[in-house]
Amino acid sequence: MPHRRHFLASTAAAAGRLALGGAALWGARQALALPAYTVPLEQLQEMVGAKFPRSVPVQGLLDLTLQAPRLRLLPAVNRLGAAMAVDAAGPALRRSHSGSFDVEFALRYEASDRTLRAHHITLGRLEFPTLKPAVTELLNTYAPVLAEQSLAEVTLHQLRPQDTAVFDGLGLQPGPTTVTARGLSVAFVPKPS
Structure with a gap:
């Protein structure tokens, strides 16, 4: 009889550990499986392209005109890259010169207007062959x-x-943005209480 009680007690303890482990595993899966909204690269390219060309004056000497960037996804570093054509012209130059440069940047979510914005910009070298x-x-x-x-x-x-209505109803808000091979993935996280 003592062996039977010991067996039942150890079985109950094992079942309890299994239940706790299962609950922890379920919780971890829930944390990993937060709902997300994906923005494909083509859609990003279209929106950013509408904001160019941009003119940038340089000390009253010349103007740089930035053309629309060609975006690329950099999932390994959770950033976006962009190759940009640039034209330089102005009083300090005899004629217009075409060049290029490369940038990488991270993204941040701005809750006030529900936008994803470039920040933490790293600029490559400007190249002007002429x-x-x-x-x-x-x-x-x-x-x-x-x-x-x-x-x-x-x-x-x-x-x-309408992109976030279902998530709003579930008490979720946009959280971390991750660059993936498919585009940008915006995770939805619980709203603070």
């Missing part, structure tokens, strides 16, 4: 500030009320 190297160097000195002025907070996507 400009004198000294002028190109001067432009590269100003380039990070110019990129921040002209590209920071560029809206890449705006969530419409």
Whole structure:
């Protein structure tokens, strides 16, 4: 009889651990399976393209005209990249010069207008094949500030009320944004109490 009680007690304990483990596993799965809204690259490209060309003055000497970027997804670093064509013209130059540069940036969600915006911009080197190297160097000195002025907070996507209505009804709000191979994935997280 003592063996039977010991067997029943150990079985009940094991069942309890299994139930607790199952509940923890279910909770972990729920945390991993937050609902998400995906924005494909084509849709991002269309929205950002509508915001260009942009003109950026450089110290009254010349103007840089930024053309629409060609976006690319960088899921390994959770960022977006963009190759951009740029034209330089103005009083300091005899003619217009075409060049290019590359940027990478992270995204942030702005709750006030439900937008995904570029931030934490990293600028690659400006390249102008027809400009004198000294002028190109001067432009590269100003380039990070110019990129921040002209590209920071560029809206890449705006969530419409109908995009989030179901989530709003469930007490969820947009949370972390992740760059995936399919586009941007906006996770929905519980609203603070």
